[in-house]
Amino acid sequence: MKTATIQYFTVLSIFAFMMIVLPAGVLAAEQGTQVDSTAINAAGNTDHETLAHYYEDQxxxxxxxxxxxxxxxxxxxxxxxLGRNGQRIKKHVVYKIHEFEKAAAESLEKAAYHNKMAEEQENR
Structure with a gap:
């Protein structure tokens, strides 16, 4: 009985994890290709202003x-x-917050870079 319960919760947690993680990866891949295609015009020049806005939105x-x-x-x-699982949940939430903060910082750095490139493009 105990092993059946453990197996049930293991399968359920794996399924829940897959339902949460897979759609996020697919959406991220779709958004990246969408921006890349709109940011490059017919002449092959990159529109840095569009990319800067995209990264600011991200x-x-x-x-x-x-x-x-x-x-x-x-x-x-x-x-x-409380308990072992509670501490794991707490650590996981804190980890997710830190990962989101890193991603936000990277996006802001990329936005700043593309803003700088857009200014240089305007000066030419």
């Missing part, structure tokens, strides 16, 4: 995700973080 989305995670974290009852 950073804003990451900030929104950070806020969602923080709010969800703050609204959970404190008893949900």
């Amino acid at each position: 950073a804003k989305e990451m900030e929104a995700k950070i806020q969602e995670q923080v709010e969800a974290f703050n609204h959970k009852p404190s008893t949900s973080f």
